[in-house]
Amino acid sequence: SRTSHHGNSLRLPPSPWQLPIIGSLHHLHGALPHHALRKLARRHGPIMLLKFGEVPVIVASSREVAKEILKTHDAITATRPQTTTFKILSKRGQGIALAPYDDHWRQLHKICNMELLSQKHVQSFRTIREDEAARLVQSIASASASPMNLSKMLAGYVADAALRAIMGDRLRDRDAFIQQLAEGVRLAAGFSLADFYPSSRLAHFLSRSARKAEIHRAAMLELMDTVIGEHMQRRSDGEPREEDMLDVLLRLQRDGGLQIPLTMDNVKAVAIDLFAGSNDTSATTLQWTMAELMRNPGVMLKLQDEVRGAFAAMTKVTEEGLRELSYLHMVIKETLRLHLPSPLLLPRESIERCQILGYEVPKGTMVMVNAGALSIDPEYWDEPEVFRPERFEDTEKDFKGNEFEFIPFGAGRRICPGMFFGLANIELALANLVFYFDWSLLEGVSCNELDMTEAAGITVRKKSDLWVRATPHAMRAR
Ligand code: HEM
Numbered sequence: 001s002r003t004s005h006h007g008n009s010l011r012l013p014p015s016p017w018q019l020p021i022i023g024s025l026h027h028l029h030g031a032l033p034h035h036a037l038r039k040l041a042r043r044h045g046p047i048m049l050l051k052f053g054e055v056p057v058i059v060a061s062s063r064e065v066a067k068e069i070l071k072t073h074d075a076i077t078a079t080r081p082q083t084t085t086f087k088i089l090s091k092r093g094q095g096i097a098l099a100p101y102d103d104h105w106r107q108l109h110k111i112c113n114m115e116l117l118s119q120k121h122v123q124s125f126r127t128i129r130e131d132e133a134a135r136l137v138q139s140i141a142s143a144s145a146s147p148m149n150l151s152k153m154l155a156g157y158v159a160d161a162a163l164r165a166i167m168g169d170r171l172r173d174r175d176a177f178i179q180q181l182a183e184g185v186r187l188a189a190g191f192s193l194a195d196f197y198p199s200s201r202l203a204h205f206l207s208r209s210a211r212k213a214e215i216h217r218a219a220m221l222e223l224m225d226t227v228i229g230e231h232m233q234r235r236s237d238g239e240p241r242e243e244d245m246l247d248v249l250l251r252l253q254r255d256g257g258l259q260i261p262l263t264m265d266n267v268k269a270v271a272i273d274l275f276a277g278s279n280d281t282s283a284t285t286l287q288w289t290m291a292e293l294m295r296n297p298g299v300m301l302k303l304q305d306e307v308r309g310a311f312a313a314m315t316k317v318t319e320e321g322l323r324e325l326s327y328l329h330m331v332i333k334e335t336l337r338l339h340l341p342s343p344l345l346l347p348r349e350s351i352e353r354c355q356i357l358g359y360e361v362p363k364g365t366m367v368m369v370n371a372g373a374l375s376i377d378p379e380y381w382d383e384p385e386v387f388r389p390e391r392f393e394d395t396e397k398d399f400k401g402n403e404f405e406f407i408p409f410g411a412g413r414r415i416c417p418g419m420f421f422g423l424a425n426i427e428l429a430l431a432n433l434v435f436y437f438d439w440s441l442l443e444g445v446s447c448n449e450l451d452m453t454e455a456a457g458i459t460v461r462k463k464s465d466l467w468v469r470a471t472p473h474a475m476r477a478r
Pocket residue numbers: 096097098099109117273274275277278279281282285340341342345346347408409410411413414415416417418419421422423
C-alpha cells in the first residue's frame with residue numbers, strides 16, 4: 001500500500017493478511033502476544049503494520065527499529081495511546097504511566113527521578129527492605145523441611161517492601177490493595193473490545209471491561225482516600241517518621257511551588273501507579289530467578305558460593321555488601337533477559353508521521369516494541385534460549401536503555417523510573433534466599449521438567465507457582 005503526503009510517496013510497513021473488522025487480531029489468537037508477534041515478525045520483517053480492530057499498530061522486532069523508535073523518534077512516539085480502558089484507569093487525575101506526553105507528565109517524571117525514586121530516596125528505605133527480607137527468611141525458616149509455595153512468599157515480600165516504602169508501614173487495607181492491583185493489571189492488559197473499535201458505539205455498550213475498569217478505579221480511589229486520611233492524621237499528630245513516597249507527594253501538593261499544581265487526585269493516581277509499577281514486575285522477576293536457579297543447580301551453587309563467601313564474616317546480609325556481588329547481578333540480568341516482566345513494554349503512539357527504515361509511520365499509530373523478542377534473538381545472542389549468566393561476564397552490556405537488544409525497562413523518555421527501587425528489593429531478597437538456605441525441588445520433580453510456562457497478563461508471570469523445600473544452611477543470630 002502507498003500513501004501520499006506532502007508530495008512524497010512512501011510505503012507503509014508490511015502487514016500480515018487482515019480480516020474485515022478484527023484486522024490482524026486473529027494472528028494473536030492462542031499464543032501470548034509477544035510470542036505471536038515474534039512469529040509474525042519472522043515472516044513479515046522487523047517492522048510490521050497490524051490492525052487491532054480499527055487501530056493501526058506498528059510492531060518493532062529488531063534492534064535497529066527499536067532504536068529508531070526509542071531514540072531517533074523518541075519525542076514523536078513518547079505519548080501513550082489514550083484507549084478507553086487507559087482513560088478510565090486514569091480518570092479523575094492522571095498519574096504518570098499512562099499519561100500522554102505533556103507538561104503534566106514531564107513534571108511527574110521529574111518528581112519521580114529527583115525525589116520519589118532517586119537513588120538517595122531509594123536508599124532511605126533500606127531499613128524497610130532489610131526488615132522485610134529478615135521477615136521473609138524467618139517465615140521460610142519456620143516452614144523449612146516441608147513443601148512451601150515460594151512464589152507466594154516472594155510475592156508477599158515484594159508487596160510489603162514496596163507498599164511500606166510507597167504508602168507507609170501501617171496499611172490496614174494491604175490485602176485489599178493487592179487484590180485491586182491484580183485486577184488493575186488484568187484490565188490494563190486486556191485487549192478490550194472498546195479499545196479497538198473506538199468509533200463503534202455498540203462495542204462500547206457491549207464492552208464489559210470498561211465497566212469493570214470503572215468499578216476497579218472507584219475501589220482503588222476509595223482505598224487511597226483511607227490511606228491519605230491516615231497520613232494526614234499522623235502529620236497533624238506531629239508523629240516524627242521517615243517520609244514514605246506518599247508523604248513526599250502530599251508535601252509537594254501542599255507546599256505548591258510547582259509549575260502545574262498537583263491535585264489530590266493526581267497524588268492518588270501517582271501513588272497507585274508506583275504500586276502498580278513496582279509490585280508485579282519485581283515479584284515476577286524474583287520468582288523467575290528462583291525458578292531458573294532450581295533448573296540450573298550449577299548456577300545456584302556458584303551464586304551461593306559468591307554470596308556466602310562475601311558475607312561469611314558478617315552477622316547478616318546487608319545492602320553495602322551487595323554491590324560487590326558481580327555474579328548476583330549477572331543472574332538477575334540473565335533472568336530479565338529471558339523473562340521480561342513486560343515483554344512489549346508499554347504501548348506508545350506517534351503524534352506526527354515519521355519514517356522508519358524508509359517506511360511511512362502515519363500519525364496516530366500505536367507503537368509497540370517487542371523487547372521480549374529482541375532479548376532472545378539469535379542475531380544478538382549466542383544460544384539465546386539457554387540460561388547462562390556468564391554471558392554478561394566480560395561485557396558492559398546493561399539494561400539501562402542504550403543497548404536496544406536488551407531493554408527490559410524500556411528506553412528513551414518513557415524508560416522505567418523505578419529501576420533502582422525494583423532492583424534494590426530484588427537483589428536483597430535474592431542474596432538472603434541463597435545465603436541462608438539450600439533449596440530442593442519436591443520429590444518426583446526433576447530440574448529439567450520444572451514447568452516454566454508463562455501466563456497471560458500485562459506482566460508475564462510464571463503460570464504455576466514454584467513449590468520447593470528449603471534447608472537452613474547457616475542461621476545466624478538475627
Ligand atoms: C524488575 C522491575 C521492573 C521492570 C522490569 C519494569 C519495567 C518497566 C517497563 C518496561 C516500563 C515501560 C517503559 C516504556 O514505555 O518504554 C516501565 C514503566 C514504568 N515503571 Fe517500571 N519496571 C520495574 C519496576 C518498577 C518499579 C519498582 C516502579 C515504581 C516504584 C516502576 C514504575 C514505573 C512507572 C511509573 C512507569 C511509567 C513510566 C512512564 O510512562 O513515564 N517500575 N517499567
